[in-house]
Amino acid sequence: MRGIRQHVNPLGLSFMEVRAKPLVRPEALPASAPVEVELGCADADFSFELAAVHPEWWVIGLEIREQVLDRNRVRADAEAVANLSFGYVNLNVDIDQVFAPRSVDRFHLLFPDPWFKSRHRKRRVIEPWLLNVLCRQLKPGGEFHFASDIFELALAAMAEIEDPRHEHLGLRNLAGAWSFWRGNPFDAASRRERTTRRRGQRVWRMRYVVP
Ligand SMILES: C[S@@+](CC[C@H](N)C(=O)[O-])C[C@H]1O[C@@H](n2cnc3c(N)ncnc32)[C@H](O)[C@@H]1O
Helix, strand or coil: CCCCCCCCCCCCHHHCCCCCCCCCCCCCCCCCCCEEEEECCCCCHHHHHHHHHCCCCEEEEEECCHHHHHHHHHHHHHCCCCCEEEEECCCCCCHHHCCCCCCEEEEEEECCCCCCCHHHHHHCCCCHHHHHHHHHHEEEEEEEEEEECCHHHHHHHHHHHCCHHHHHHCCEECCCCCCCECCCCCCCCCHHHHHHHHCCCCCEEEEEECC
8 A cells, every 4th residue: 555545534625526427337247237336445355356256246446545446447457357347436525426326236335434533523424415325326125235343433323324314215224223234244355354353353234225
């Protein structure tokens, strides 16, 4: 990661401009290909693994740091991965530009930045606007998958998602209301998930489906 910033302030002025764009589906895939999206993918180990295990899926990694995206694209070319795309997004500003309504099978938000300090609370990624946009972009029965190694952050995300204010979205917790999902049901793990497990720490995972 030498020369690449580890963190950016997503609410910084330079990231407020709307510049995310829809992505072009790889030629090799039909329009009916399932669409899986990793939000804040960083080095995208999860996306690379998912794309390798499911060559019939269109896997997309979105990230705010352009240099990380460039490096991922170079890796995807070098490994000749035909079903993986990368794109810029600021999740709190322009994710609404990337996907049409009812077009995504699953969003994965894995180990988002914690922003511990209370003055950084508003940088936390799960907020009403984002939730509304994701639910609109999911296909009927589509899923929002969230994981974190920080219990307080996962609980804050759960409290936001299960808040009665969002009842109209119809999100259903697959583990039961106010419950975490045990184990990893996917054929892939992010770099941060591997580190967490190596340290013997717990992953706090949630899976929500839309009607
Ligand atoms: C802690 S890393 C986790 C990376 C990866 N998902 C994993 O599990 O290993 C969080 C990533 O989210 C990105 N990020 C933070 N805020 C973002 C935002 N508002 N929009 C898009 N990406 C964001 C960061 O640049 C960083 O790469």
